[in-house]
Amino acid sequence: MSHVVYRLLPADYGRYRDHLLTLDADSRYLRFGCHMKDEIINSLCDGFSTNYTQHKIFVIEDADLNVIAAAHISTVDDPIEIALSVLKAHQQQGMGSTLMRRCIEWCQNRGIEHGSMVCLASNTAVRKLAKRHGVLIVEDGEALAEIKIPVLNSVSVFNETVDTGLSHLDHMSKLQMKFANTLANILHFK
Numbered sequence: 001m002s003h004v005v006y007r008l009l010p011a012d013y014g015r016y017r018d019h020l021l022t023l024d025a026d027s028r029y030l031r032f033g034c035h036m037k038d039e040i041i042n043s044l045c046d047g048f049s050t051n052y053t054q055h056k057i058f059v060i061e062d063a064d065l066n067v068i069a070a071a072h073i074s075t076v077d078d079p080i081e082i083a084l085s086v087l088k089a090h091q092q093q094g095m096g097s098t099l100m101r102r103c104i105e106w107c108q109n110r111g112i113e114h115g116s117m118v119c120l121a122s123n124t125a126v127r128k129l130a131k132r133h134g135v136l137i138v139e140d141g142e143a144l145a146e147i148k149i150p151v152l153n154s155v156s157v158f159n160e161t162v163d164t165g166l167s168h169l170d171h172m173s174k175l176q177m178k179f180a181n182t183l184a185n186i187l188h189f190k
Contacts, residue, residue, distance in 0.1 A: 003060045003069075003095050005102040006167040010052035016059065017045035019067035024088050030126070031085040033118040051076075058102050060095050065174050071099035073106065079114040080107065082147065084126065096129050102163060104133065107149045108156045115147035 008016060020031070020041045028036045048055040054076045060069040069086040082103045086095050107115060119126050119137050126145075130137055136146045150156070 003093075003098040004167050004170040005058050005060055005071075005098060005163065006171045007164070008057040008059055010049060013045065013049045013052065013055075013057060015065075015067050016048070016057045016070055016072070017042065019059070019070050019087070020045065020085065022087060023085055027085060027088055027091075030120060030123045031083060033120060048072075056106065058099055058106070060099065061171070061174060063174060063177065065171075065178060069095035069099060071103050073103055073115075075112075079116050079147075080112055082107075082115050082117045084117075084129075091125065096125065097132060100129055100133050104147065104149060105156055105160050105163070107147075108152055109160050111152060112149050115149060117145045117147065119143040119145040 020028075021038055023031060025035065048057070054074060056073040056075075058071045058073075059067045062068050068090045070084070072083045074081045074083075082100070084096050084099050086093075103115075117126075117130070117135070119130055119135075121127075121143055127137060127143075129135075130145045134148065136148065137143050138146055
């Protein structure tokens with residue numbers, strides 16, 4: 001199944017916060033590598049919004065524009081860090097793989113050569129995902145995955161252009177449908 005990945009604008013980073021706060025305890029642990037309280041997630045997300053040039057957030061939305069899967073690229077440190085999260089009800093549907101491909105493509109087209117991600121020994125899904133995308137997992141206690149980003153090429157630029165265009169069309173159609181449903185509900189109840 002193909003999933004459309006939309007890049008959030010900084011003004012919409014609150015939707016990413018909502019997604020992270022919606023993650024169940026196990027998914028939070030796998031995402032952050034530790035148990036994360038709401039207050040810490042809120043503090044982290046405040047930093048993303050105020051320093052948006054160093055944080056890129058890609059999401060997969062449901063029909064109601066809820067973020068059901070997300071990827072966060074932090075360019076604060078070198079190497080950059082990629083983190084993925086998928087709501088429990090939507091796991092095992094290929095969303096993580098789609099997000100990983102999109103993150104690698106984004107980095108590739110900006111000349112970023114290396115990245116990293118937390119890859120806990122217990123997170124078999126991410127370990128399989130990493131292997132599928134050619135990510136090297138360095139075992140040192142809890143695992144850290146080293147991402148070797150391919151060199152920029154015309155195919156990656158074309159793919160990103162197409163992906164971005166399709167994601168905007170998909171997002172706009174969902175916005176229009178949500179507006180139409182809201183309007184229909186208002187008119188129906190009068």
